[in-house]
Every structure is written in C-alpha cells, then in structure tokens.
Amino acid sequence: MNTTTSCAQTPAPATPPDPTATSVGALGWMKGFPPPPDRLITFDDPAGGVFPRTRWSFSHVRETVPTANVWRGSSAASPLPAAPRSDIEAVTFKPLGGAETLTFAQMIPRTYTDGILVLHRGRVVYERYFGALTPERPHIAMSVTKSFVGTLAAILADEGRLDPSAPVTRYLPELKDTAYGDATVRQVMDMTIGVHYSENYADPKAEIWDYARAGGMLAQGPKYAGPKSFYEFLATLKKKEGAHDAAFAYKTVNAEVLAWILRRASNRSLADLLSEKIWRRIGAEQDAYFMVDRIGTESGGGGLNTVLRDLARFGETMRNGGRAPNGLQAIPKAVVEDIARGGDPARFAKAGYALLPGWSYRNMWWVTHNPHGAYMARGIHGQSIYVDPKAEMVIVRYAAHPVAANADNDPLTLPAFQAVAEALMRP
Amino acid sequence: MNTTTSCAQTPAPATPPDPTATSVGALGWMKGFPPPPDRLITFDDPAGGVFPRTRWSFSHVRETVPTANVWRGSSAASPLPAAPRSDIEAVTFKPLGGAETLTFAQMIPRTYTDGILVLHRGRVVYERYFGALTPERPHIAMSVTKSFVGTLAAILADEGRLDPSAPVTRYLPELKDTAYGDATVRQVMDMTIGVHYSENYADPKAEIWDYARAGGMLAQGPKYAGPKSFYEFLATLKKKEGAHDAAFAYKTVNAEVLAWILRRASNRSLADLLSEKIWRRIGAEQDAYFMVDRIGTESGGGGLNTVLRDLARFGETMRNGGRAPNGLQAIPKAVVEDIARGGDPARFAKAGYALLPGWSYRNMWWVTHNPHGAYMARGIHGQSIYVDPKAEMVIVRYAAHPVAANADNDPLTLPAFQAVAEALMRP
Structure with missing residues (x-):
C-alpha cells in the first residue's frame, strides 16, 4: 500500500474532504473474502498510501510490509x-488564525482523528477510536518514532x-565521506545537520521519496536500481x-543516522533496544512493531506502530519525570528534564515555522516553551504525544489527515490541547 | 527469504549436515549493522528458505514478509x-528401522531441533531452545497450522x-467449476479430496510452488503473471x-480451501477467528501471527507462527478434553473427542505412508491409533504437537530439518516420543 509512509504525493485539496464521507465505515475498505477489487488496499497499489485509503492502511501496516x-x-x-469526564468534548477554542469558535468534539473529525486519549494526573479522562482503529490495534506513529x-x-x-560530543564517524566510519563526516552525535540528536536532503512531500523529486523506496516503504518496482536498504541510502x-550546528533543519534521515548509531x-537492533529500555519498563499492554527495509533494518525515522494506550503510557512516564504508571523509574529523570528544558529557540527560529514561535527541538522532541512547559512528539498526518507538565495532562492522538503537513x-489541535489543559486546571 | 515455507527445493543430502557446524551460532546469520553480505538473509534471496539459513529464518518470518x-x-x-526432570535426556529408544540405541538428548540435534518442550500432567518437565529460537520468539509452524x-x-x-455435510459451493460458489465443485466440507476437513495438485517438494514443477508464489511465500519476480492471491490460485x-471420499490425500490446498470456508x-478473518476461538481462550502468553498473501489473506496451509509455549498450551488443552491450563473449557469436549477418535484408517492406508501404519486423519490432525491413543499436528521440517492421552503427556517441537519430508x-522422533511417554508412566 506504500505504507508510505506518509508519503502521500498529493497536493493540498482546495476544500478538505468530508470526514464522514471519507471514513472507513463509509467506504468499506477490505471487507469480504476477498474484498471487491475497488475496495482492495495492497502495498503494490500506489494509492494505498493516499487518503482516504490511509484511514484503513495506517492501522494495518504489518499486513502489507515486513516488520x-x-x-x-x-x-x-x-x-x-479510567476516570471519564463528560465535559471534555464541549471545551471550546479558537483555531490559530481563525475567528470561529470550535469545540474539542468538532476538532476530532476535522483533523481526521483515528484515535485520541486524554490523561489527567495519570487517569484516562477521555478515549475514543474511529474507523479502522481499535484499542488493541497498532497505528503507524510516523515521525513520533x-x-x-x-x-x-x-x-x-x-x-x-x-x-553525544563524539563525531558520528566514531560509530559509523561508513559515513566518513558524507555530509555527516564532520558532524557530532549531538548535532544529529538535535537535527542541526547541514545535509542536502529535501523533506518536501509536495515535490516528487524530493529525496524523501528515494529514502522511502530504499527503505521498502514505497514499492521499488522491477527496474529499481537505487539503494536497497537504509544503510545504502x-x-x-x-x-x-x-x-552543522547553525540551525534546526528537520530531516528524517537524521533519525535514521541516529538509529544506526x-x-x-548498544549492539542491539532498534526493536530490541526499544523493548529493553522503554517498552518493557513502562508496562506497555501490547507489543509494538517497526516497519523494516529489505534486509530487516527498522525505520527509526517513521516506522514505529503502537496502540494508542501505550503511547499514552510513554507520555505519562515523561510527564512524571520518567516514572511509569507501574511505579518504575523507567526513564532516567535527567533524560526527561533535558528534553523538557528544550533546545535552542534561536536555532529553531531559523527553520521558519510560523505556527511554532519560540519553540525548540531537543533529542528529537518539539518543545513549546509555553507557560505550561509543554513538549511534543509529532508525526506527519497528525500523530502526536502532547505532554503538559503544568496541567498534569498528556494527550495522545493518531490521525490520517489528508495533507502531509503539520501546518494543517x-x-x-494546538489551541484545542491548550484549551483542554486550561479546563483540567480549573478547580 | 522465501520463507518458504518449507519450500526448500533441495534433494535429500547423501549424508546429513553436521548439526553443530550448521547451527545459527556457528554460521552467524544476520549479525551486525548491516550484516556482512555473505551472512545476510532476505526474502528476495532464493537461498533464504534453504537449510542452513532456515535455522535463522524460521524464527524471523515477520521480518521478511507481511503478516x-x-x-x-x-x-x-x-x-x-515448571517441574523439570533430569531423566528425560537419558531416555533411550531405537530409531524406526535402525539397530543402534539413541538417547532423547541425541535425537534433539540430529533432527535439527530449534526448540522442544515436554509437558506431563500439565507441568513442564523439559524445555530447551537452540540457535535463533527463544521462549518469546515465534517460529513458523508450517503444516501444524x-x-x-x-x-x-x-x-x-x-x-x-x-x-460439514454441505457442499463446498454453499460457502464458496467461486469454486463451482473446480475440482471442489462436487466435494463436501467434511471431505475437505479430512483431506479425502480428489484434486490434481502435487505436494512433492523434490519436483520443481509441483503445484506446491505455484501455490507458494501465489501466496507470496516465494518471490513472484518481476515477470510473474500467475495468480496473485490464495483465492486466485x-x-x-x-x-x-x-x-472424492475414496482415500486420504495430503494436499495443502485443502487447508486453504477450508480457511476460506x-x-x-464466520465473517471473520482467519487471524481474528483463531484469536477469538482459541488464542484468547487458552491463555496464550504471546500473540501469534500468520503470513499473508499480497492482499492480506492468511495462509491456513502453513503460515502460522507461534511461540513454543503457546503450542504447548494448545496441546495441553487438547489433552485435557478442551479444558485449558487456566481452567476454561476453551474448546468443546465433543470437538476434542472427535479428533482423538480419528478418521478412517482404511482411507488413510491408501496414501501409502510406510512409517505410519494404522494411522488416520481427522479434522486435519494425524491420529496414531496406538495403544496410548496419541495424535499429532505435523509440519514439514519437523514441527509437531504430540498429544499422548494415556501418558498424560504433550510434546511440542519446532525444528528446521534440512529435508522437507516427515519421513526424515x-x-x-516417533520412537523417542513414545519412549518418553513410557518413562513418564513409570511410577
């Protein structure tokens, strides 16, 4: 289906597709044995990674590719x-740059949400699933990975x-003659790498597509002669x-380089390392999985799939200074504090994100530097972990927005999350 | 790697490969990031499904194909x-048609065992793993599926x-003009179907290879023009x-037809049905998974992968008249009794299995009709569930025998299992 990771090669539609008319329920993907030809989604079908099929395929990645x-x-x-609150859906907010007032309930379909869960002080105050996603089914996390x-x-x-202060080549001598030849591990961790690589999904010639083909996230096709693994790419x-070190520049390949490092x-696969250091420690309720390339290498840039509740456990562990809901200090407190403190807003500003003023990027987290000290993991098409320490709130969300841009x-979502935080803080 | 599902297109070697020299540890498959080219196993590599690579790949199926x-x-x-017994390995037996005396411990490497577990009265008296297999890693079950x-x-x-008495076409009108057009469901369940289809792994023109390619278990290749799914095949x-109904004839396609039925x-996928009716009920400790074809259809003929312990739980549930180790009547007693009673030995005899005199086949189980009333699930390359009601014993085994034939x-294994049963029955 060209899991593709995200990689919908579609320009932004003039008017957003109707969420109800394009839902999994309305379109009936993959129903029947076999499904009718026009309701079939396969990896070899280039449309498989394009909305509205993504509303099914983002919850069925392993059925189409090796993992x-x-x-x-x-x-x-x-x-x-669970401690459900009936007032969450009625929380109102004003969209950035908009005049109308919307409710949290209205935000959900308008951002093509597949699942959303709100934690307050470690309790689930809101949890909903839509279409193909269910509580026990993993969804692709994209760049939340x-x-x-x-x-x-x-x-x-x-x-x-x-x-972190070591040169990348201490771990990866193979990258000596690449743009990473004179970079440090820290620069990779904070994405202040000066490498020629375009992440522009709207440009069919952008390197993101070569990356996806090399990693087996797009079909390589019979005549393909490019790199056949992440390492080769x-x-x-x-x-x-x-x-290097001058400005934040968001490039997925940095995450792949870091995964290789x-x-x-650790002398571990990324899957085993994540299991050992995080998944087993936070008390995850389901196994997670990575998409892998043709030689079994996990995609550290966007290939992780988890159930929504385990994303919530990870977010709650971060909010609690690394202490998981099972009471275990699952992640060192110093690691969480370093992330929450954030990176350098001046370097971040150079990347020109108009909607994210004053933000920074640290250890591959997005840090708001807002009065609540909130920070995020963000995936294209709307996946997110939103940690708000002051409001003692975590929101996790899986989505399949038709446009491959967080700006949509x-x-x-940002003002909706802030409005819920404020509502939860009221006595 | 051509998971292949068994499908090692290799003739029986004159002398069996040395189990130690061909072990995963000795050969070091897939070590390193990336592994060296001569230690790489991929789906596209036709050797991936051939011994000795199978000793790695049978425990890593999902990393190479959709599931x-x-x-x-x-x-x-x-x-x-656990109630380990130190006397199991020293149990002796005489191989069928052989004169030497071997121990259970000697049988294990000589049959290229990846993992073996013996239950007696529901307790684990013996459990060992070798090479790539670990307690938490699923192994391909092949025809145990x-x-x-x-x-x-x-x-x-x-x-x-x-x-079962209904015609196949009541459920699958698509098969009206095939060999199944005048067959009943019961004939499919007991494999007394007269269909032209060769399961001879030694013949490269046997239909088993067309089946494997259609199901995505062998690489289809760029010029492939044959059926692209199990249904089409x-x-x-x-x-x-x-x-029909005249003789037992073991053909994998019958299991695929039954899975389709x-x-x-049930209006469920095979994976969901297995989860609902067996996996959740027996208290499995890990998720299992199926290999699927290019449109997501599970292989009911050989595509299931499980951890060894869950195979043991299923075997123990059968031994206990359908009652699982958690006390739940997981499988109806009548179903278990029907299987244990077996099918028709006269029809079975016509299939000419010299090593299995007096056996029968019922509901896709192999029934010995020996004095212990033992019955088996059997997979090519040596996978097995051996249920011995009289000895209150279950043996489960995963293996990667170089020869794709149970006759090897x-x-x-059969006299070794019987010898352990007798040892356990001694007061």
Whole structure:
C-alpha cells in the first residue's frame, strides 16, 4: 500500500474532504473474502498510501510490509485507570488564525482523528477510536518514532554508552565521506545537520521519496536500481547544505543516522533496544512493531506502530519525570528534564515555522516553551504525544489527515490541547 | 527469504549436515549493522528458505514478509508450571528401522531441533531452545497450522455455524467449476479430496510452488503473471485426480480451501477467528501471527507462527478434553473427542505412508491409533504437537530439518516420543 509512509504525493485539496464521507465505515475498505477489487488496499497499489485509503492502511501496516516486533515483556500492563469526564468534548477554542469558535468534539473529525486519549494526573479522562482503529490495534506513529529514537539516544548517553560530543564517524566510519563526516552525535540528536536532503512531500523529486523506496516503504518496482536498504541510502548523502550546528533543519534521515548509531553503541537492533529500555519498563499492554527495509533494518525515522494506550503510557512516564504508571523509574529523570528544558529557540527560529514561535527541538522532541512547559512528539498526518507538565495532562492522538503537513493540523489541535489543559486546571 | 515455507527445493543430502557446524551460532546469520553480505538473509534471496539459513529464518518470518496478528487478548497467560526432570535426556529408544540405541538428548540435534518442550500432567518437565529460537520468539509452524484450521472448522460445526455435510459451493460458489465443485466440507476437513495438485517438494514443477508464489511465500519476480492471491490460485484447481471420499490425500490446498470456508461461515478473518476461538481462550502468553498473501489473506496451509509455549498450551488443552491450563473449557469436549477418535484408517492406508501404519486423519490432525491413543499436528521440517492421552503427556517441537519430508524426522522422533511417554508412566 506504500505504507508510505506518509508519503502521500498529493497536493493540498482546495476544500478538505468530508470526514464522514471519507471514513472507513463509509467506504468499506477490505471487507469480504476477498474484498471487491475497488475496495482492495495492497502495498503494490500506489494509492494505498493516499487518503482516504490511509484511514484503513495506517492501522494495518504489518499486513502489507515486513516488520520487527518490539516485545512488551511478560509482566502485567501498567495501570491506566479510567476516570471519564463528560465535559471534555464541549471545551471550546479558537483555531490559530481563525475567528470561529470550535469545540474539542468538532476538532476530532476535522483533523481526521483515528484515535485520541486524554490523561489527567495519570487517569484516562477521555478515549475514543474511529474507523479502522481499535484499542488493541497498532497505528503507524510516523515521525513520533523519532522521539523514541532521540529518547533512546539520551538514555544511552546517560548510561555512558553513547558520547553525544563524539563525531558520528566514531560509530559509523561508513559515513566518513558524507555530509555527516564532520558532524557530532549531538548535532544529529538535535537535527542541526547541514545535509542536502529535501523533506518536501509536495515535490516528487524530493529525496524523501528515494529514502522511502530504499527503505521498502514505497514499492521499488522491477527496474529499481537505487539503494536497497537504509544503510545504502544514508551513504549516498554526500552533499552538505549549510553548516552543522547553525540551525534546526528537520530531516528524517537524521533519525535514521541516529538509529544506526544506537545499534552500533548498544549492539542491539532498534526493536530490541526499544523493548529493553522503554517498552518493557513502562508496562506497555501490547507489543509494538517497526516497519523494516529489505534486509530487516527498522525505520527509526517513521516506522514505529503502537496502540494508542501505550503511547499514552510513554507520555505519562515523561510527564512524571520518567516514572511509569507501574511505579518504575523507567526513564532516567535527567533524560526527561533535558528534553523538557528544550533546545535552542534561536536555532529553531531559523527553520521558519510560523505556527511554532519560540519553540525548540531537543533529542528529537518539539518543545513549546509555553507557560505550561509543554513538549511534543509529532508525526506527519497528525500523530502526536502532547505532554503538559503544568496541567498534569498528556494527550495522545493518531490521525490520517489528508495533507502531509503539520501546518494543517496545528491550527486546530494546538489551541484545542491548550484549551483542554486550561479546563483540567480549573478547580 | 522465501520463507518458504518449507519450500526448500533441495534433494535429500547423501549424508546429513553436521548439526553443530550448521547451527545459527556457528554460521552467524544476520549479525551486525548491516550484516556482512555473505551472512545476510532476505526474502528476495532464493537461498533464504534453504537449510542452513532456515535455522535463522524460521524464527524471523515477520521480518521478511507481511503478516497478520493473532491477538492473545488482555488476560494473564495461563499457568504452565515448571517441574523439570533430569531423566528425560537419558531416555533411550531405537530409531524406526535402525539397530543402534539413541538417547532423547541425541535425537534433539540430529533432527535439527530449534526448540522442544515436554509437558506431563500439565507441568513442564523439559524445555530447551537452540540457535535463533527463544521462549518469546515465534517460529513458523508450517503444516501444524492446518490442525488449527481443522480444529476451528470443528468448533464452528459444533456451534452450528458450519455444516460439514454441505457442499463446498454453499460457502464458496467461486469454486463451482473446480475440482471442489462436487466435494463436501467434511471431505475437505479430512483431506479425502480428489484434486490434481502435487505436494512433492523434490519436483520443481509441483503445484506446491505455484501455490507458494501465489501466496507470496516465494518471490513472484518481476515477470510473474500467475495468480496473485490464495483465492486466485484456488480457482485454478480445475482438474480432478481420483474420486472424492475414496482415500486420504495430503494436499495443502485443502487447508486453504477450508480457511476460506471458515472466513465465509464466520465473517471473520482467519487471524481474528483463531484469536477469538482459541488464542484468547487458552491463555496464550504471546500473540501469534500468520503470513499473508499480497492482499492480506492468511495462509491456513502453513503460515502460522507461534511461540513454543503457546503450542504447548494448545496441546495441553487438547489433552485435557478442551479444558485449558487456566481452567476454561476453551474448546468443546465433543470437538476434542472427535479428533482423538480419528478418521478412517482404511482411507488413510491408501496414501501409502510406510512409517505410519494404522494411522488416520481427522479434522486435519494425524491420529496414531496406538495403544496410548496419541495424535499429532505435523509440519514439514519437523514441527509437531504430540498429544499422548494415556501418558498424560504433550510434546511440542519446532525444528528446521534440512529435508522437507516427515519421513526424515519420524524414524527418530516417533520412537523417542513414545519412549518418553513410557518413562513418564513409570511410577
């Protein structure tokens, strides 16, 4: 289906598709044995990764591509007690740059939400699933994956097993003659790398498509002669673009380079490392999984799939200074504090995100620097972990927005999340 | 890697490969990031499905092909208490047709065992893993899959949702003009179908290879123009060979036809049906998974992957008249009794299995009719569930024998299992 990771090669539609008319229920994808030809979604079908099929395929990634398991371990899942609040849906907010007032309930379909869960002080005050997503079914996390990779790097650094100040080539001598040849691990962790690589989904010639094909996230096709694995692709990034350390520049390949560094530093696959350092420790209730390339290498840039509740457990663990809902100090406190403190807003500002003024990027997390000290993991098409320490709130969301740009989600989701935070803080 | 599902297109070697020299540890498959080219196993590599790579790849199927999850549910795993016995390995037996005396411990490497577990009265008296297999890693069950499919059919029949006496075409009108056009569901369940289809792994023109390619278990290749799914392949089986109901004839396609019937009768995918009717009920400790074809259809003929312990739970549930280790009547007693009673030995005899005198086949289980009333699920390359009611014993085994024929396992494993049964029965 060209899981594709995201990779909908579609321009933004003039008017947004009707969420109800384009829902999984309305269109009936993959029903029947076999499904009718016009309701079939396969990896080889280039439309499989394009909305509205994504509303099904983002919850069925493993049925179309090879994957690696992230084991949850043998222990009981950590508690996530339900304490539903009926007032969440009625919370109102004004979209960024808009004049109308919307409710939280209206935001949900307008941003093509597949599932959303709100935690307040560790209790589930709101939880809903739509279309193909169910509580026990993993959904693709897209670039939320990167925040797991960045957290793992910070954990290994905290353990003294990874040196952020070291050159990348200490771990990956293979990248000596690439743009990463004179970069440090820290610059990779914070994405201040000057590498020529375009992430522009609207440009069919952008390197993001070469990356996706090399990683098996897009069909390579019979005549394909390009790089056949993530490793081979990363070695092709010869060209620099700007200096390292000067500015934040969001490029998925940095997460793949960091994932490679993690494997070398830990002598573990990324799936095993995530299982050992996070998944088993936070008390995940389901296994997670990574999409892998043709030689079994996990996509650290966007290939993780989890159930929504486990994303919530991870977010709650972060909010609690690394202490998981099972009481275990699952992630070192220093790692969480370093992420919450954020990176350098001046370097971030150079990237020109008009909707994210004053933000920064640290260990592959997006840090708002707002009065609540909120920070986020963000995936294209609307996946998110939103941690609001002051409001003692975590919101996690899986979505399949038709437009591959957070700029289409943020105007609704960011003020909606802030409004819920304020509502929860009221006595 | 051509998971292949068994499908090692290799003739039997003159002398068996040395189990130690060909072990995963000795050969070091897939070590390193990336692994060295001569230690790489991929789906596109035709050697991936051939011994000795199979000793790695049979435990890593999902990393090479698309799969569908069989959910274990949210409950705690059912108990499988350990009560190790040190005398198991020293149990001796004489191989069928051989003069030497071997120990159980010697049988294990000589049959290229990846993992083996012996239950006595519900307690684990012996459990060992070798090479790539670990307690938490699923291994491909190959044709042991069929016994799950047959059991599911018997369960649906018991519930009145499937009529074994009905024609196949009541559920699958698509097969009207095939060899199945005048067959009954019961004939499919017991494999007394007269269909032209060769299961001879030594013949590169055997239909088993067309089946594997259609199901995505062998690479289709860029110029492939044959059937692209299990459904399409099954519709090509036009030619009859012999009459229905006359003789047992082991053909994997019958399990695929039965899996298709189950989907139609239950309106569930095979993965969901197995989860609902067996996996969640027996208290499985890990999710299982199926290999799927290019449109997401599970292989009911050989595509199931499970951890060894869950195979043991299923075997123990059968031994206990359908009562699982968690105390639940997971499978109807009548279903278990029907299987244990077996099918018609006269029809079985016509298939000419010299090593299996007096056996029969019922609901896709192999029934010994020996004095212990033992019955088996059997997979090519040596996978097995061996239920011995009289000895209150279950043996489950995953293996990667270099020869794709049970006739190479049975002379060692069958007398070894019987010898352990007798040892356990001694006061």
